[in-house]
Amino acid sequence: MSWTDERIATLKKLWEGGSTASQIAEELGGVSRNAVIGKAHRLGLKSRPSPVKAKDKKKAAPAKKKVAPAKPAIRKPKAIMTPKTAANSPPRPPSNAVEQAARAAGANIPSQPIPNKSTELPKIVSVGPGGFLRQGPGDQQPPIPPAPPRRLVPAKPSPEIADKTSLLDLSDKVCRWPMGHPGEPDFHFCGAEVNPGFPYCVEHCGRAFQAQLPRGARRPPPPLPFGGPRVR
DNA sequence: CCCTGATTCGC
DNA sequence: GCGAATCAGG
Numbered sequence: 001m002s003w004t005d006e007r008i009a010t011l012k013k014l015w016e017g018g019s020t021a022s023q024i025a026e027e028l029g030g031v032s033r034n035a036v037i038g039k040a041h042r043l044g045l046k047s048r049p050s051p052v053k054a055k056d057k058k059k060a061a062p063a064k065k066k067v068a069p070a071k072p073a074i075r076k077p078k079a080i081m082t083p084k085t086a087a088n089s090p091p092r093p094p095s096n097a098v099e100q101a102a103r104a105a106g107a108n109i110p111s112q113p114i115p116n117k118s119t120e121l122p123k124i125v126s127v128g129p130g131g132f133l134r135q136g137p138g139d140q141q142p143p144i145p146p147a148p149p150r151r152l153v154p155a156k157p158s159p160e161i162a163d164k165t166s167l168l169d170l171s172d173k174v175c176r177w178p179m180g181h182p183g184e185p186d187f188h189f190c191g192a193e194v195n196p197g198f199p200y201c202v203e204h205c206g207r208a209f210q211a212q213l214p215r216g217a218r219r220p221p222p223p224l225p226f227g228g229p230r231v232r
Numbered sequence: 233c234c235c236t237g238a239t240t241c242g243c
Numbered sequence: 244g245c246g247a248a249t250c251a252g253g
Binding site: 041 | 235236237238239
């Protein structure tokens with residue numbers, strides 16, 4: 001995966017928007033958290049509230065010692081998404097989903113309140129739909145946010161799953177073959193009538209259960225479930 | 233343990 | 244330039 005202008009732009013936006021490197025990596029896809037951080041630093045944008053950075057009293061002599069890794073060959077593939085894990089743990093729990101959405105919409109929300117000498121200025125109480133900022137009842141005077149250009153495109157909860165088979169629609173009678181990528185708005189299941197005795201319909205049974213052919217007589221492997229590796 | 237970002241350094 | 248390995252704090 002290479003760093004196209006688009007991906008770099010996304011990286012910048014999310015990084016400056018306060019998303020964590022992990023979230024950015026997940027959003028971009030095909031890159032690791034380390035890759036995101038490395039790229040961010042190379043781009044010059046760095047320094048965000050870091051756990052390991054808050055040591056600054058006078059001096060710090062971080063004697064870095066690095067020995068050549070004798071065996072750089074071992075690279076852990078890192079866990080891949082299975083239907084089960086995907087279904088049970090959505091990529092991004094909605095702990096601060098609203099704020100996330102607001103950031104995605106281009107709202108400028110400082111990660112930390114800007115220190116103010118005298119009394120507090122408008123306190124942001126919450127983030128409304130579209131990314132506008134709600135304020136307290138007493139201090140909604142200055143129209144702080146100058147209405148940033150926004151487009152709520154990726155609004156995750158989409159009305160996409162209208163007549164699609166969702167996780168909750170699964171039963172012993174419908175095909176459980178996953179369609180699309182877990183976690184994405186249009187992710188659903190095949191839903192066709194199952195091949196009796198199997199969890200999939202006839203067509204997907206043909207994909208799931210391949211007869212073992214003699215060596216040399218094998219056909220190229222069929223597309224994987226989930227539409228194959230994620231490409232963005 | 234998990235998470236985070238920072239840094240190093242082989243490729 | 245890239246990113247895995249590693250470090251180090253929360």
